[in-house]
Amino acid sequence: MTGVDERSFERLLRWYPRGWRRRHGAVLVATLLEEAEARGRRTPTAADVRSAAVHGMAAHLGRRFALVTSVLSVGAAVTAGALFVSTTPGLLVLVLLSGVVPTLATWSVVATSRVRGLVGDVRAIAVTALATASWSLGVMASVAWALGFDDAEAGRPLQGLAAAFLPLFGGGVVLGAAAIAIAVEAVLRRTTRVSAATRCALAVSLGLSAAPLIGLSSVGPAAAALFASGAVVFGVLPARLAVRAPRGAESLRGSAPAVPLVAARRRRVASRAAAWVAAAGGTTGLAYAFFGSAWSPAAPDGTIAMAHGITVLLVSAIPLLAAIGATIEPRPTFRSAIHRWGPLALVALSLCSVAAAYVAAPDSAAMQPGLQAGAILAGAALAWAISAHARLPRAAAVIVGVASGALYASFIGVMVAPLLAFGVPAAALFLALRPSGRRFRVLPRSRASAPVPVR
């Protein structure tokens, strides 16, 4: 024990949040000292310090951080949305919409991903830093654009920040693309077994294609509402999906959990069957939307075919919702079933309403009541789901849920439903063909469970 500078090892704990230090600090320092003695070192190496810095900073990106940032992003989005519709939008609204809301939402999503084991510490820190820098450049680019617009209107040459729009926007897109690529690669690494080359190719292509689109569409209350409610929804989504336990695992368990396994198998079969129905309907709707005018007598032109195709896609999303509902690992209570199926039923009603609206297309006036009702129903579903499932005190969960639902219904509901409809075939095929992974619950977790030898 002699010769080791204990204080220098204890100083490494400064990187960690207080809660983490309280839970793990003493054992971490003890292990560091034990290792240092075994290797004959007095103080931490530079690699030890770097590692403590990375893991300590990442430890701040926990569940509480994810919740707080998602709630703050909803609050900022509601404030900005209210200012946007009630006053002439100024610099504050611009900074809130294109900087504060998406940055907070991104932090929340990264923290939730880290908590769920989708992203490791190093990548979580890298993505957070890159995304923050990207949104910072993005908000400066938005301000530069607004100043440039004023200069152009007054007939003045672009100067100062206004002249820097392109490099600011370009820099933001490059950093954003890097953040997206790193995040996608990390998630693919944890959730699939695809090769490293395929992972990198997918990650880079997604980063390069998504970053400019996000950059161009991130100014406005609709995008801010989407970011904020997306972060909240991601935070309250069930972390565990019920999937097949591998063959080897069953042999370790013995016969006790046969009943839960049978129930899980039934849910899996029902989920896959519903997903196949949705995939078949969705593919038909997609084909009709793009090619229906060539062969269907009911679709005299492309616009009508597109409207009918969207109707079919929206109706096909209902079995997809059933598939998702069956996939969520249930808790055996009536209350839990209500909170699981209730929001999904509201979404199904919303889809019916939007589908009915599209029957009247292209008469936009006739479509409005159905579209508005659909947005309100989906907003209510979002509010219900968040209020019921957010890991917050009840009152806070209801406030965040209602705020998110209101954001969705006010700014994005009408636009999102037909867009999401085109994702139905892909989502249904993903659920139908989803390979079984390692996330399953074999027995109710017991902290007293003895170590189980692996054969």
Added chain:
Amino acid sequence: MPVSLTPPTFWILTALAGGRRHGYEILRETAEASAGRVALKVTTLYSALDRLDREGLITPDGEEIVNGRARRYYVLTDEGSAALTAEIDALETQARVARAKLAASRSVPSTGRAVLS
């Protein structure tokens, strides 16, 4: 949802498959069992243990003070055991496929040489 285990996670679970272990034992066993290919930093180990505990794959199993220093023991849960088994199955499948491909490729050149000659 995560499907595959990272190498550090695999070796940590493997160390715990042998029974109850504390941090430094896991560190040592991981280095030995992986033939030095996985050399975890202590901070990385505790970050991984924290995550695996959160995911329900391992669980703390008591603490003790030895020579004035805290030791916390961990054990594999049933879920962790099943996850490790699933990973071993997948690795065995990969190895079987690779071995079969290699055996097939070894037989091809000899045929090729025979044809060429």
